[in-house]
Amino acid sequence: MITVSIYEDNAQLRESLGILIDGSEGFTVVGTFPNCNNIVDDCMQHPADVLLLDIDMPGLKGIEGLKLLRASGNTETKVLMLTVFDDDKSVFDAIQSGANGYLLKKTAPSKLLEHIYDAYHGGSPMTSSVATQVLKMFSEIYSRKKDNYNLTAREREVLEYLVKGYSYKMIAADMFIAIDTVRSHIKKIYEKLHVNSKSEAVAKAFKDRIV
Amino acid sequence: MITVSIYEDNAQLRESLGILIDGSEGFTVVGTFPNCNNIVDDCMQHPADVLLLDIDMPGLKGIEGLKLLRASGNTETKVLMLTVFDDDKSVFDAIQSGANGYLLKKTAPSKLLEHIYDAYHGGSPMTSSVATQVLKMFSEIYSRKKDNYNLTAREREVLEYLVKGYSYKMIAADMFIAIDTVRSHIKKIYEKLHVNSKSEAVAKAFKDRIV
DNA sequence: AAAAAAATAACATATTTATGCGATGAAGGC
DNA sequence: GCCTTCATCGCATAAATATGTTATTTTTTT
Numbered sequence: 001m002i003t004v005s006i007y008e009d010n011a012q013l014r015e016s017l018g019i020l021i022d023g024s025e026g027f028t029v030v031g032t033f034p035n036c037n038n039i040v041d042d043c044m045q046h047p048a049d050v051l052l053l054d055i056d057m058p059g060l061k062g063i064e065g066l067k068l069l070r071a072s073g074n075t076e077t078k079v080l081m082l083t084v085f086d087d088d089k090s091v092f093d094a095i096q097s098g099a100n101g102y103l104l105k106k107t108a109p110s111k112l113l114e115h116i117y118d119a120y121h122g123g124s125p126m127t128s129s130v131a132t133q134v135l136k137m138f139s140e141i142y143s144r145k146k147d148n149y150n151l152t153a154r155e156r157e158v159l160e161y162l163v164k165g166y167s168y169k170m171i172a173a174d175m176f177i178a179i180d181t182v183r184s185h186i187k188k189i190y191e192k193l194h195v196n197s198k199s200e201a202v203a204k205a206f207k208d209r210i211v
Numbered sequence: 212m213i214t215v216s217i218y219e220d221n222a223q224l225r226e227s228l229g230i231l232i233d234g235s236e237g238f239t240v241v242g243t244f245p246n247c248n249n250i251v252d253d254c255m256q257h258p259a260d261v262l263l264l265d266i267d268m269p270g271l272k273g274i275e276g277l278k279l280l281r282a283s284g285n286t287e288t289k290v291l292m293l294t295v296f297d298d299d300k301s302v303f304d305a306i307q308s309g310a311n312g313y314l315l316k317k318t319a320p321s322k323l324l325e326h327i328y329d330a331y332h333g334g335s336p337m338t339s340s341v342a343t344q345v346l347k348m349f350s351e352i353y354s355r356k357k358d359n360y361n362l363t364a365r366e367r368e369v370l371e372y373l374v375k376g377y378s379y380k381m382i383a384a385d386m387f388i389a390i391d392t393v394r395s396h397i398k399k400i401y402e403k404l405h406v407n408s409k410s411e412a413v414a415k416a417f418k419d420r421i422v
Numbered sequence: 423a424a425a426a427a428a429a430t431a432a433c434a435t436a437t438t439t440a441t442g443c444g445a446t447g448a449a450g451g452c
Numbered sequence: 453g454c455c456t457t458c459a460t461c462g463c464a465t466a467a468a469t470a471t472g473t474t475a476t477t478t479t480t481t482t
Contacts, residue, residue, distance in 0.1 A: 095346055095349050095350070096349070096350065096353055098350075100343075100346075101339075101342075115339075118339040119339075122340070122343060123338075123339025123340050123342065123343055124339055124340075124342035124343040124345070124346050125339045125342065126337075126339075126342055127334075128312075128326075128329040128330075128334025128335055128336045128337075129333070129334050129335075131312075131334065131335035131336065131337055131342065131345075132333060132334055132335040134335070134342075134345060134346075134349070135306055135311075135335050135345075137349075138306050138307075138345070138348075138349070139306070139307065139309070141352065142307055152427085152428060152429085153428095154428075154429065154430095155428095162410060163410075163414055164414070165406065165408060165410055165411035165414060167408070167467095167468070167469090168468070168469075169468085177429085177430070177431085178430075178431055178432080179431095180430085180431050180432055180433085181429070181430050181431055183431095183469085183470085183471090184429080184430075184431075185429080185430095186469090186470085187470080187471075187472090188428095190470085190471095195376065196470070196471090197376060197378070197409075197438090197469080197470075198408075198409065198410040198468095198469075198470090199373060199374075199376055199409040199410045199412075199413045200376035201410075202410045202413045202414050202417075203374055203375070203376055203413050203417070206413075206414070206417040206418075207417075363457085363458065363459085364458095365458075365459065365460095366458095378437095378438070378439095379438075379439075380438085388459085388460070388461085389460075389461050389462080390461095391460085391461050391462055391463085392459070392460050392461060394439085394440085394441090394461095395459080395460075395461080396459080396460095397439090397440085398440080398441070398442095399458095401440085401441095407440070407441090408439080408440080408468090409438095409439070409440090
């Protein structure tokens with residue numbers, strides 16, 4: 001038997017969700033709340049396996065509630081965020097705050113039960129459009145920027161040494177070129193990156209994933 | 212009508228998948244292949260909306276095939292990876308290489324059709340256990356390192372200025388302290404981070420997410 | 423073949439960093 | 453009250469960096 005609590009400000013939806021879930025084989029609703037102002041207490045007094053947490057609620061927002069819950073040490077309860085929109089900011093926040101899944105409200109009731117089941121068993125159900133957001137964020141994080149500031153191969157090489165913390169002298173020795181050549185390259189790099197110090201170049205290299 | 216191509220080395224599974232999909236309303240199979248050695252050509256000669264791509268195939272692995280396809284400029288075709296296991300290395304690779312979804316082979320046939328439909332419409336269907344992997348990676352990436360090298364509040368502040376590319380003089384001005392005080396802080400920072408130059412400190416700050 | 427871009431190098435110089443040593447006052451723990 | 457940590461500041465100096473100018477040789481492009 002999977003125990004579920006529902007946080008949803010719309011009374012109508014809250015009740016119909018409750019009836020749906022409670023009326024289904026294998027699920028019991030142990031609490032329904034119109035806001036998550038006392039979420040930490042609620043979860044202690046009515047422990048549930050899975051929470052359905054609306055993102056947009058008056059008072060404490062769903063994500064804030066989630067953060068409180070996790071901050072209180074509760075990492076066991078699975079939390080499924082419910083929302084009308086799949087804007088990336090919220091998705092991102094929810095994930096970072098420790099949500100176990102992210103569903104659009106338009107999810108069909110039968111699916112909803114399935115998703116609760118999934119979450120209970122360690123899965124992270126998410127609407128496929130939300131998953132798209134997540135993957136997009138991933139590829140943004142991990143894709144090299146297309147704009148590599150037109151650094152030449154040699155310049156990129158030098159920049160990599162800078163990132164590794166090498167001094168001009170060390171770079172020269174490693175690349176078998178004169179230190180003045182290293183200077184020349186670095187001067188060019190600074191021009192292209194619009195910086196004027198080693199540490200700025202390093203910072204930019206990290207930020208823009210040039211290296 | 213959604214056109215689908217199937218890459219799967221197991222002849223039995225390949226055929227039954229083909230029959231299932233081709234026999235379903237709204238789906239047509241335009242190609243079935245036992246390997247993805249010629250995936251780029253295949254996709255030109257038998258354009259499909261969605262590819263089902265087995266991860267483990269003799270010859271070119273599914274992910275390698277995916278990379279080739281994307282490298283050839285094809286970013287339009289939706290690609291669903293199929294696999295028996297949900298190990299994080301592959302998931303990660305697939306996402307980075309531009310997969311649109313990641314499904315376990317044990318996915319029920321009815322779901323599979325749904326997932327193909329989802330992918331075609333821009334979604335990123337993934338088995339919920341795979342989604343768990345993805346979220347886990349996310350939180351790993353974004354969690355601050357616990358070890359902040361015991362920097363004091365003031366030292367962290369100075370380090371942030373370094374990351375922003377400020378010179379000692381600028382930091383002193385901004386923090387309303389003497390330049391020698393800035394030096395003192397930085398000396399301490401270097402000791403704690405085990406580095407001995409500004410750019411190394413900046414690099415470490417980025418790598419270890421101190422800032 | 424001519425032109426453009428990239429890699430190499432030298433020289434000079436002002437500025438910035440790195441490092442060492444020492445010192446003072448304020449805050450907090452015991 | 454004593455001790456420790458933190459934040460503050462000064463002075464000195466060697467090393468490294470930033471910047472400008474110029475020039476030669478390869479490599480690439482047109």
